[in-house]
Amino acid sequence: MNEMQFLTWVRGTGLNIAVGIFLLGVLWRLIEIYSLGRKKDLSAPRQVAGASGWNTMFRRSLPPKDMGMVKRSPVSYIGGYTFHIGLAIIVFLFAPHIKTIQGLTGLSWPGLPSQFVDLVAVVTIAAMVVVLVDRINKPVKRYLSTFEDWFTWLVTFLPVLTGWLAVRHLLLPYTTMLAIHILTVEILLVVLPFTKLFHAFTLWGSRYYNGAVNGHKGVAV
Amino acid sequence: MQGPLIDTLARQGVTRRTFFKYCATLASLMALPPSAGRAMAEAMAAAPAAAKRPSVIWLPFQECTGCTESITRSHSPTIEGLIFDAISLDYQETLMAAAGHQAEEALHKAMKDNEGKYLLVVDGSVPLGLDGAYSCIAGKSNLEALKEVAKGAAAIVAMGSCAAFGGIPKAKPNPTNAVSVSDVIKDKPIINIPGCPPIPVVMTGVLAHFLTFGSLPEMDKLGRPKAFYGETIHDRCYRRPFYDQGKFAKTFDDEGARKGWCLFELGCKGPVTYNACATVKWNGGTSWPVESGHGCLGCSEPDFWDGGGFYKALSMPANPLKMASAAVAAGAVAGVAVSFANRAKKSAAKAGHETTTLADLEK
Numbered sequence: 001m002n003e004m005q006f007l008t009w010v011r012g013t014g015l016n017i018a019v020g021i022f023l024l025g026v027l028w029r030l031i032e033i034y035s036l037g038r039k040k041d042l043s044a045p046r047q048v049a050g051a052s053g054w055n056t057m058f059r060r061s062l063p064p065k066d067m068g069m070v071k072r073s074p075v076s077y078i079g080g081y082t083f084h085i086g087l088a089i090i091v092f093l094f095a096p097h098i099k100t101i102q103g104l105t106g107l108s109w110p111g112l113p114s115q116f117v118d119l120v121a122v123v124t125i126a127a128m129v130v131v132l133v134d135r136i137n138k139p140v141k142r143y144l145s146t147f148e149d150w151f152t153w154l155v156t157f158l159p160v161l162t163g164w165l166a167v168r169h170l171l172l173p174y175t176t177m178l179a180i181h182i183l184t185v186e187i188l189l190v191v192l193p194f195t196k197l198f199h200a201f202t203l204w205g206s207r208y209y210n211g212a213v214n215g216h217k218g219v220a221v
Numbered sequence: 222m223q224g225p226l227i228d229t230l231a232r233q234g235v236t237r238r239t240f241f242k243y244c245a246t247l248a249s250l251m252a253l254p255p256s257a258g259r260a261m262a263e264a265m266a267a268a269p270a271a272a273k274r275p276s277v278i279w280l281p282f283q284e285c286t287g288c289t290e291s292i293t294r295s296h297s298p299t300i301e302g303l304i305f306d307a308i309s310l311d312y313q314e315t316l317m318a319a320a321g322h323q324a325e326e327a328l329h330k331a332m333k334d335n336e337g338k339y340l341l342v343v344d345g346s347v348p349l350g351l352d353g354a355y356s357c358i359a360g361k362s363n364l365e366a367l368k369e370v371a372k373g374a375a376a377i378v379a380m381g382s383c384a385a386f387g388g389i390p391k392a393k394p395n396p397t398n399a400v401s402v403s404d405v406i407k408d409k410p411i412i413n414i415p416g417c418p419p420i421p422v423v424m425t426g427v428l429a430h431f432l433t434f435g436s437l438p439e440m441d442k443l444g445r446p447k448a449f450y451g452e453t454i455h456d457r458c459y460r461r462p463f464y465d466q467g468k469f470a471k472t473f474d475d476e477g478a479r480k481g482w483c484l485f486e487l488g489c490k491g492p493v494t495y496n497a498c499a500t501v502k503w504n505g506g507t508s509w510p511v512e513s514g515h516g517c518l519g520c521s522e523p524d525f526w527d528g529g530g531f532y533k534a535l536s537m538p539a540n541p542l543k544m545a546s547a548a549v550a551a552g553a554v555a556g557v558a559v560s561f562a563n564r565a566k567k568s569a570a571k572a573g574h575e576t577t578t579l580a581d582l583e584k
Contacts, residue, residue, distance in 0.1 A: 002443070004522050007493065011529050011539035020544035024552035031556025036563060095467050096536035099486055103537030113467040174453060175493040175522075178535070 007179040010186065018186035019104065025193025026201060033202065045216045052215020053208040060207050079131040086124030090117060090160065114167070121164040128157050148195055155191050158184040227266035240266065244429070250501070251426050251438060251448035264433040265307045275432060276331050276339040278370055279313040279380075282363040283356050283390040283399055284345030288381035289315045291418035307432055311339075314358075325359050332373050340431060341374035343367065343402050346383040346390045350398035367405055376410040376437055377402060378427060382520055385413035385444070392526035403444060412437045413444040417520035420501050423449045443523070445495070454491035454517045457499035460484065478514060488532040489516030496521040 001009070063070050063077075070077045091097055095111035102108040111117075132153055135141045162184050166177035192198060199206075230240055241262050248258035281289075293316065310316065311331035312324065319327055331339060345363070348355035353362025361369075371377060379402040382388035390399035403411050414423055427446055430438045438446045455461065463469070463483040470477035470484055483489070491499075494517050498509040511517055516532075519525040529539025 002523050004493065004519075004524055004528065008524070008528055008539055011535075011537075013540075015538050016540065016542055016544050019542055020548035023545055023548040024555065027549055027552025028555040028559065031553060032559045032563065035556070035560035095469060096485070096534065099534040100536045100538070103533070104542065111467050114465045169456070174455075178493065 003173065003175045003179060007175055007182070010179050010182040014183060014186050018189040022189040022193060025190075026198075029193050029198055030201060034205070041213075041216055043216075046218030047215045049212040049216040053210075053212035056211025056214070057204055057207045059211075075130060075134040079127045079134065083124050083127035083131065086120050086127060087156075087160070089120045090124060090163070093117065118164070118167060121160060121167075124160055125157075125164060128153070128160070132157075152191070152195050152197050155184070155188045156197065159188055230266075247422070247426050247429055250422065250497075251430065251446070252451075253430075253448075257433070261429050261433045265429060274307065274309040276335040277308045277310050277342060277428075278328065278331055278339055278374070279310065279342040279344070280363075280366060280370060281314050281358075282343065282345030282347055282367070282384070283397065284381065284383050285389075286315055286344075288344040288418040289313070292421045292424050308340075308428065311335075328370075332370060336373045338375050339373065340376055340378065340428075341370055342378045342380050343384040344380040346387045346399035346401060347405055348390065348397035348399050350396070355397040364405065367402065371406045371409055374409055376412065376431065377406060378424075379403065379411055379413045379415075379444075380424065381419055382415040382417045382523075382525065385415040386523040388417065389526055391524070410437055411444055412440060412446060415443075415445060415450075415521040415523075416496060417518075417525070419521070420449070420497055420503065422501055423497060441495070445521075449497040449501075450495040450521065452495065454494045454496055454499050454511070455489075458491055458511055459499070460511060473514065484511060484514075484516040486534050487516050488530065488534055490519030490522070490525070490528065490531075490535060491517040492535060494519040494522050494525075 089112070092101075093112045094117040095114065098108050098111050135145055135149070135153075159181060162177060162181040165171050166174055166181045169177075171177065172180070188197075192200065227237060227240065231237070241258070244262035244265070245255070245258035248255065248261055251257075279289075309331075312328040314324065317324060317327070345356075347353070347363045347367055349364060353364040356363045358366060379385040383390055383399075384402050387395075387399050387401045387404075390397055391401075401413075403413070412427060414427060416423070423446065426449065427438060430436070430446075438448060441447050441450055443450075455464070458464075460481060460483045463481070464485055468477060468480075468482040469486040470482045471486060472478065473487065478484075485492070489511065491511065498517070499511070502509045502512070518531050519528055522528075529537075533539070
């Protein structure tokens with residue numbers, strides 16, 4: 001298999017398999033999680049649970065008033081936000097990626113200049129390395145980390161790194177690097193529904209749930 | 222041709238100075254040291270009487286003659302065509318006056334007289350299916366002819382994507398089981414000059430190198446001369462700044478297309494195609510595909526025909542997703558099944574729950 005055949009495979013058969021597993025996994029997990037159900041809380045709600053839920057969904061995305069977590073764990077907080085926003089910009093606002101999404105779903109929107117996305121990629125890579133080093137350096141974080149934590153960091157990091165290397169024509173010929181980049185994205189797609197990376201889908205639901213439960217108990221957060 | 226090449230050129234109105242300039246350009250195109258231009262000029266200009274000119278045998282296999290058309294027409298009557306005067310093209314079906322037995326005779330005479338010294342140029346792929354019956358010349362399959370002629374060749378030039386990589390005949394489902402020259406011949410130096418068709422100056426550059434130094438120029442891992450296939454179309458494209466700015470033509474007749482924006486979204490394969498079109502251009506430097514408003518097809522890369530569609534952006538899926546709806550259905554079924562299993566487990570746990578009484582605690 002030469003690099004062109006490799007590229008065609010990852011753009012064809014490989015993508016087909018990866019998207020298939022991704023969709024299967026997402027549907028499976030979402031249905032499973034939301035059908036688990038909870039025992040009905042029979043106590044009278046102290047506050048409107050639903051409103052608290054919606055509030056929490058947005059409140060949790062803002063820094064706390066006393067800047068508690070920002071001060072206590074600045075690397076996790078700032079680094080985490082940086083690479084999440086970076087990932088969103090790279091994935092959804094880089095023209096070739098929009099083209100990919102258009103090819104898959106038919107939806108498209110304007111992108112950002114490549115050089116800006118390039119800068120965002122560098123910042124994202126740096127932020128991801130920093131949070132990894134922090135995880136290694138802090139004994140508690142290291143103790144709490146399992147294989148899944150290291151693994152999911154890697155499968156998230158590789159597409160960013162290989163994509164950036166491909167655009168910059170570094171290390172390997174562009175064709176090969178592009179094919180490797182697409183392959184790493186496919187690995188990410190396959191892994192995502194079955195690991196903690198599924199928070200991309202469950203994040204808002206969980207926040208709503210936490211807010212609603214707390215609101216019901218009278219602790220609107 | 223009578224007398225040295227330089228005299229022939231002079232008769233055709235090409236001055237010595239123009240010829241030297243051409244050789245210097247060729248040398249610099251091939252990233253050779255400046256002295257190489259002079260060496261080339263001397264080697265070619267001095268190419269004397271017919272008997273001493275290097276013999277070149279050109280075999281056509283499964284091809285469309287586009288490569289020959291490209292090389293003979295695009296530069297005629299410019300200086301590149303005259304490079305052919307420095308060689309003795311002893312067998313070329315399209316160009317030679319002879320036909321039938323005479324042509325075969327010329328071929329065998331050239332092979333015999335120049336044993337071990339002639340340059341073999343091949344255009345077209347070699348069909349292996351049905352014992353090679355898909356393409357025969359003078360009762361011989363292409364496979365037989367190639368093996369026979371390659372035996373006494375000093376080197377082989379695989380001209381065009383078909384000879385270099387199998388090309389269009391090899392496109393899926395490859396009915397003739399077409400292969401490239403390098404798939405058949407393993408014991409000779411082979412240089413690939415892919416392209417559909419290849420750029421004429423690349424051909425003459427390689428010939429000039431062979432004539433001057435008696436060897437093939439430096440090659441990449443696909444056997445292509447690095448001087449011409451060292452960089453991608455995308456890297457040298459004059460529309461590249463628009464790619465960097467994120468300005469893309471969305472259709473062939475929109476504002477972006479008129480302004481000359483990047484053709485990536487219209488399926489340009491420039492980023493993965495190694496060739497010299499963007500710098501050397503075509504038709505005597507007049508234009509090239511991207512300049513005329515169409516994306517690169519990637520014709521100098523292996524299997525470009527099966528690369529997932531000429532009008533699909535490189536980052537788009539090569540084929541429509543086949544498993545998506547089945548996967549969604551399977552995922553939903555799996556989800557529902559697991560939910561039922563979970564609920565059953567929950568009910569079982571509830572049913573199996575034993576109430577602890579005070580009496581139990583006092584036991």
